[in-house]
Amino acid sequence: MRRRRTVIYIIQIILIASLLFLFYFVTISDKNLFKQGFGKKIRNESSSSFSRQAHLLDNYCKFAWTEPMDNTLKKRLKFPKRAGCEKYNIDLFKRYPATGEFSMKSKAHRNKLECVAQVLKGGLRPAAHTYQLGKTQTFSPKLNKRFWINANNFILTCFSGQLVIYRKQFMGFKMDENLKLVVDGPFEIPEPKIPKFDSKQFSISILGLDSTSRAQFGRHMRKTTDLLQRMGSVVFEAYNKVGDNSAVNLIPILADELSETENMSLLDETGDVNLNKILPTKTPLNPDTIQWIWKHLPPEYITMFNDDVMHTSRGLFHYPPDNFLDGFGESPARFYYRPYYNHLYSQLSNCWRKCLDGELLAEVFIDSWFRFERIFSKIPHFGFTFISSLTHDDPNNLEMLDHTLFHRLGYLNVINFDPLVNQNVPLQRTGCLENTILIILGDHGNRVHPLNRYTFAGKIEERAPYLSILVPPRFRKLFPEKYRNLRENSQRFVSNFHVHSTLKYITSLSKNLESSRRSKSLFELQPMNSTCQDNRVISNHCLCMVDASQDISKVPNPESLEEVLRTYLADFNECFNVESLQCGNVTETLMPNNYVQVWARTKISDSEVVRKKERASAVRPKFNKVIYPYLTCNLQSKNGDSVEVFTQFRLIQLSQNITIPYPPRLSVNSSSQCSHFSFPTDYCNCVDLLLAI
Template sequence: MPKTKGHRMIILSSVVTSTIVLLLYQTLFSRRNSIEFQECGLDCLRHDTKPFILTTPGCTIPDFDPMHPSVAKFRVKKPKNYTCSRRRPLTEARGLSLVLHRGRAEEYGVLEEQLMCEYQGIVRVEQNPDNFTMDCDKKFSLKEKVLLTDAITTIDEDGVFVTCHSNVRKLYETVHYFLQPRRSEAKRKLFQEKYGGQRGDMLSVLIMGIDSVSRANMRRNMPKTFHFLKDELGALDFQAFNKVADNTNPNMAASLMGLTEKELTETCQPKRTKFDDCPLIWKNFSDAGYITVYGEDDPYSGSFHYNRYGFLKEPTDFYNRPYMLVSHSYTRHNAGKKGSFVLCLGGEKSISVIHDYSLAVADTFRDTPYIAYYWNTGITHDEVEWASATDVPSLEYLRKLNESGVLDHTILFFISDHGIRFGDIRQTYAGLLEERLPYFFVLFPPWFREKYPEAWKSLSTNTKRLVSNFDFHVTLNDILVRGYENDTKSLPAILHGQSLFKEIPDSRSCEDATIPEHYCTCERSQQVEAGHPRLRKAAEFVVNQLNYGMAVFPECIQLRVSEVIRGRMGQSRKSVRPNEAPKTNTISVTFTTLPGKAAMEATVRQYQENFELTADVSRINKYGNQSHCISDPFYARYCYCRDLLPSVFPTIYA
């Protein structure tokens, strides 16, 4: 029966009414959510998830709720917690003095008169570049023991190792740091002469990093820190900060040197052993009169000591590595927890040791600009849930920093290098995205926004743009020359990246940002069945490439593809507009290999029948001792040592 005009009017009226009701519901629901957020606080942070982290003409990045069903199990019900010591410390550093708390002896089961404490100065052993060996930066020496007799002793060492005992029973070991004036005296004097002690807009730079924490995992397992940064401090949250390489080392090379992995090897690391000749950003700051500081909690897997890379000479004015080496040798423990963590250094949490060091530096150099780089690896590197153990310490640190007043003349970068790279979460698509999207917050002094509105406008806009480590590097350069004041002081164009003080075009793609295809999170692909023949071909191509590279290591078994787990296929991500994409397919494939059951993830380009790797192959499960037979840090991720094969193993691997 044909519809009458009146019938059509009724339908139209119903549609309009439904639309109005829906809009009213959305408005009320939005308002209700806002009220609920105020009432329930941190527990509602996860509800700010949108369909996309970023949606611009140049890049679209999907957003996964941190409590998405595929990853919800990785949120801890109660934050990981532990106690390094239930007894108060017997000693503490106070300025340039070492304080002995003899009255606490009974907590250690001895009388005051039975307590004997000594300290030894710590010296970093520097090696001759002509006789350089891979383990040179793991050495330190201890000076002669000095008996502590007074309650307060002035110390002229940069770091000391303290031991306390009763007769032959060891009671206590710890390491203390001292910011000796001699290391900064020349720069402080020059600054006073040049500027009369008036800092003006000469801002200090404080970089505080935590290893292997994605922005999503920060929301999931560090909600208090996330909330405090965004809602209390007003820090800028760069939601689409996309890493540019696999692990800490090359990502930080991009951030602090502006170099790709290839350029890093060609420019300053021909022997892949040391960083002394690298164009590290703190050298530029040092030349401009800034005091330079470096601190890390895990000296064996820190930013510039990963896989035995290191410095022949101390790279900064204040460099805590030799003292951390002593801490790890004598005081490291895990508070009874299982795992390869570095939870405690003596009676203190490892992350809190770095936080306290940072606070001491900030307080000491209120009158002189400095640049400080700190890195925390020990707690978060191995398991996604352990980010929760850093939430309260990080919150307390940020509160102390804020209350101290030092942020009035300091730019704080609160960052990570990448998300978790191993474990079950990496078997999910959300986990893949998280691994490539670390958190990146920047906090400016309260007055900066009003004084530099144009720079602030660009900064705010860029929180909703595709951003990479190279932009971080250019921004650091711009801070040095105060490029935020006006365009005339900005540095000339740099090979990679753009200053965050200038608006990034919304057309920006991963290629524009120097983000390799493999690590690009801009979505232009569709998931395909694991049995798709093209995925298998791509996986076999990748394994052939790995085997070709490992041919120089006869100790390593040639690998073969075992199983394709999942894959995605699409076109080049230069633009999200299909009519602009070239006829080149992009294939992302996750697969396992034998022997060793290695889980690999790779992205290749395919043109006709030709394949090409776009970046390093990611190893997404732990390899433990599988590659013990070689020392090469690159191929250690893939090698399975021949001597691990049982004698009855198939002859295909002979």
């Protein structure tokens, strides 16, 4: 017995020693890899034409930036798990997400099942809210034998004798007029008619999420955010919506200037941005005559328009009725899915649900985007998908999409790592995004949930939608300066019009098109002095902050701010001599404008602003007590650099709670090898590398 214990003890020692050695080896390897990678970044940054890394605090517009987990949101936040959806249909078919093929998996009904495929049509003016049944074909599915449906919108109905045991609507692809409706065998991925992409030709994929802000995406889509970051996606930190609802925010992105507004003044009679210049309210527009961005594309491009309408009377560019005629008179794209949604929401009596027949509906809608990108990855294409129902009423519901979008992006991505384990593991890659520029965006933040109506951060989030742009490695190699500009512009104050100019630039690469006259592309360096008027943002949505000196109860104490900064810099104590920190007085104190503070979705009078503030203060004493003081300090780094630290603080006056919402901006003496870095993390990584050499 004693000998056995001794053997076990020796084995344990060997295992522990092996683990320690392995940990040491991995740590040293990771550190060496980091030094190599960051050293390359230093060389790239140094060799670029930029004197200094762009920073949010460079801008003339001091943007009201909020953290994903802002402490004013705490009581309103929820993190729902993936919905457990009840199934009421027999689980008859398996559908393959990447291709849309079906196979029967129910052994109970083999050899005695008869099914009917029916095409769904309609969804066009003058009856855009309806659908009609078209071509039909009867077939008998075989167990585990694949088939697919040659239609964009269709229903499958199956019978056991006279009893209907299965009925469901789907989105698909009508690939060939000459093929029958039900095609036996696997779906064949189409090969390009043109042998290879033009060297400057790129596909465009836009995935829109209704009522989704930058901060909301960050807190609820954590796995997806991490994956996008590792793929090289650029997130825009100061992206400001221009108007209130979906239509007024998506028209400037997807369409050229409207012919109805070309002769209108940019400013209204009050000197503010003219809303009618963006989207006229007294002239219902015909969506068929609008110059959509995809109308500029060469004929070989495949197009998709996929709008989750949420209600048969609504839908993008059908609603509101004051702005648009009742929908498209002709299909806006080759693949147009309004008939599917009309059938779906008619089935639901226009009452939205998270689930339908065992599935989270938003995942079904995401899969139509995913399938389009998978199937047409080798062919030039433009896809627009907009998912409304999950997040329109409750911003917390976005959490339920994280798992699916993470895995779908992981399948499509071309970067050589395993997204499940976050390691550089060689995998068989689909390469579906190697020719595609992927844009994920929100039209605006949530506008109706209590989180956004009654919290300080929520009112800001409503005006700061999510925007990320992922360009493939091929684009980065062809246009390295354009990619650097894109990254720099992530810190600049921009709006919807810049996204349109970016789309125009992409479409012009292989076709000589006139650039947008309304703004510069995000592939061009944006100015630091842009205002809301410059970016065509209406004042009640503008997040450029204003002077708070007339509204504050007392001037912020610079010593209290300095103490918070010292605590913040303590995380970088191997880089900075924090004891050398010296600060002056508060340089300015700002706050969001009155329209933002009182949640004004439309322009209101000054007297109405005062009335709303007084009423809110009476109901909620903490209302309108958040300010942003700014402080300039100086300190020394461990390698002898003189560093100026410009910091934006966030102060709740009632509690005197002080935080630093955004990393301070560093200005380093020009003789330093690390002088071009503005963010503490990047600068300190540079210093660490230099000290280690």
